[in-house]
Amino acid sequence: MAQPATNxxxxxxxxxxxxxxxxxxxxxxxAGVSMRIEAGQFMALLGPNGAGKSTLFQLLSGxxxxxxxxxxxxxxxxxxxPTLGLAKLGVVFQQPTLDLDLSVTGNxxxxxxxHGLGAEGRARIPQLLIDVxxxxxxxxxxxxxxxxxxxxxxxxxxxxxxxxxxxxDEATVGLDPASRTTLMALVKQRCRxxxxxxxxxxxxxxxxxxxxxxxVLHKGKKLAEGRPDEIVAAAACATLEEAFLxxxxxxxxxxxxxxxxA
Amino acid sequence: xxxxxxxxxxxxxxxxxxxxFMQQRSRLLSALVRPLLWLVVFAAGFRNVFGVAVIExxxxxxxxxxYVAPGLLGMICLFNGIQSSLAMVYDxxxxxxxxxxxxxxxxxxxxxxxxxxxxxxxxxQCYAFLIVCALxxxxxxxxxxxxxxxxxxxxxxxxxxxxxxxxxxxxxxxNFASTMNFVIFPMFFMSSALYPLWKLKESGAEWLYWxxxxxxxxxxxxxxxxxxxxxxxxxxxxxxxxxxxxxFVWAAYGYDPQRGMVKKxxxx
Numbered sequence: 001m002a003q004p005a006t007n008x009x010x011x012x013x014x015x016x017x018x019x020x021x022x023x024x025x026x027x028x029x030x031a032g033v034s035m036r037i038e039a040g041q042f043m044a045l046l047g048p049n050g051a052g053k054s055t056l057f058q059l060l061s062g063x064x065x066x067x068x069x070x071x072x073x074x075x076x077x078x079x080x081x082p083t084l085g086l087a088k089l090g091v092v093f094q095q096p097t098l099d100l101d102l103s104v105t106g107n108x109x110x111x112x113x114x115h116g117l118g119a120e121g122r123a124r125i126p127q128l129l130i131d132v133x134x135x136x137x138x139x140x141x142x143x144x145x146x147x148x149x150x151x152x153x154x155x156x157x158x159x160x161x162x163x164x165x166x167x168x169d170e171a172t173v174g175l176d177p178a179s180r181t182t183l184m185a186l187v188k189q190r191c192r193x194x195x196x197x198x199x200x201x202x203x204x205x206x207x208x209x210x211x212x213x214x215x216v217l218h219k220g221k222k223l224a225e226g227r228p229d230e231i232v233a234a235a236a237c238a239t240l241e242e243a244f245l246x247x248x249x250x251x252x253x254x255x256x257x258x259x260x261x262a
Numbered sequence: 263x264x265x266x267x268x269x270x271x272x273x274x275x276x277x278x279x280x281x282x283f284m285q286q287r288s289r290l291l292s293a294l295v296r297p298l299l300w301l302v303v304f305a306a307g308f309r310n311v312f313g314v315a316v317i318e319x320x321x322x323x324x325x326x327x328x329y330v331a332p333g334l335l336g337m338i339c340l341f342n343g344i345q346s347s348l349a350m351v352y353d354x355x356x357x358x359x360x361x362x363x364x365x366x367x368x369x370x371x372x373x374x375x376x377x378x379x380x381x382x383x384x385x386x387q388c389y390a391f392l393i394v395c396a397l398x399x400x401x402x403x404x405x406x407x408x409x410x411x412x413x414x415x416x417x418x419x420x421x422x423x424x425x426x427x428x429x430x431x432x433x434x435x436x437n438f439a440s441t442m443n444f445v446i447f448p449m450f451f452m453s454s455a456l457y458p459l460w461k462l463k464e465s466g467a468e469w470l471y472w473x474x475x476x477x478x479x480x481x482x483x484x485x486x487x488x489x490x491x492x493x494x495x496x497x498x499x500x501x502x503x504x505x506x507x508x509x510f511v512w513a514a515y516g517y518d519p520q521r522g523m524v525k526k527x528x529x530x
Binding site for chain 2: 061062063064065082084086087089091093094095096097099101102109111113114115116118
């Protein structure tokens with residue numbers, strides 16, 4: 001509904017999460033998280049394992065709904081009209097989700113149909129595969145591709161319906177450094193050229209360093225948010241890695257002393 | 263939700279299930295061999311154990327093979343329905359389910375697509391088995407092939423919806439064997455698939471008779487049995503249709519993001 005605060009929204013605001021709370025029984029996975037991402041912004045979501053990154057992604061991809069709070073995507077209330085938001089959302093999951101027995105094109109066509117893109121969607125596939133560097137692999141089965149190339153197929157698939165927001169859920173896990181760099185470059189290019197908003201979850205500090213903004217999540221709460229250099233400066237550290245460890249380490253105020261931050 | 267979009271997605275999901283099924287040779291084969299074993303071996307042994315007296319919808323004494331054929335068609339739908347739920351659990355564990363659920367379509371509709379796709383597989387297997395029956399000289403009326411279609415469709419939907427419902431509650435693939443034991447076998451044996459229910463009553467198994475006559479599987483089999491002879495069994499239609507609806511709505515409730523699928527994930 002039209003809350004007064006919604007009036008202050010910039011037209012470019014792609015993702016707006018307000019005070020999202022999600023508990024699993026006793027465990028509070030998200031304890032009131034707010035996050036805003038504007039068009040063209042590359043936001044890294046940095047947090048140790050168990051920080052609540054996966055839960056946030058589950059909420060943002062519509063798998064679950066938050067216990068409390070609001071989510072809107074491109075100004076549409078995601079909780080009331082999830083299909084409007086889902087149409088503007090591209091997701092690359094941490095788990096591989098390709099049909100391995102199907103060709104690269106086949107996987108993309110299936111996705112195109114799920115989004116009801118018709119002939120237009122199918123026509124976009126060849127150019128998209130060229131863009132992600134998979135020209136010539138159209139008819140190969142996904143099983144025959146390397147891990148890095150499979151991820152590129154998943155990225156191409158996530159971009160096929162021209163989303164305004166791209167969710168990358170630890171998408172580089174298990175990839176070699178070269179594939180990681182390529183994937184990151186591809187996504188950043190889309191940010192620049194097409195105003196795609198990106199939320200890139202990672203627990204790798206060097207990936208977060210390349211983002212426009214970094215959002216540090218720990219134990220279901222925001223610890224810090226800002227440009228990488230701002231976060232480093234605020235923590236009075238030399239590098240983002242140090243700042244991150246200082247914030248999420250066992251000695252930090254955010255963590256309970258008896259628990260180890262893995 | 264645009265109709266064109268909805269249809270395109272339904273087509274893609276159905277086509278994907280069909281293609282996967284055709285690729286799994288062993289599944290195709292076992293889908294045919296399982297009822298065939300029953301038809302050839304079991305029916306041969308049972309032929310002389312009991313004759314089937316004249317009961318509706320039959321107009322004369324019939325061979326046991328003729329009696330058991332609709333039951334075996336039901337068995338095909340039952341196994342396939344449960345197998346679809348196995349696939350759902352597998353997809354959920356592998357993350358494929360999440361991809362499907364990010365499609366910009368209502369979740370109940372996506373589940374409906376899955377159900378229709380699975381039922382399509384049931385129908386393909388049923389007709390393949392009818393061909394086998396014809397080859398083995400089982401005396402089923404040809405017109406029954408046509409009349410049985412809506413009955414098999416509804417029965418397939420009902421058992422597929424049961425599979426969907428089970429997939430909500432089966433947490434892991436490993437629990438699947440117990441599903442076989444506690445769902446498939448009781449449903450199959452406590453039904454009119456293998457023997458007419460009056461046989462149970464006659465032999466004094468009163469409670470078994472009672473359980474079997476409320477078993478929705480019995481009604482899906484009877485629906486097909488009557489349809490084979492161009493007759494409509496209204497009770498069977500009502501129970502099969504009603505069960506299909508209840509199972510599907512219950513399953514959709516289980517997959518609702520507000521409630522279902524939540525309990526299993528206690529990860530932070």
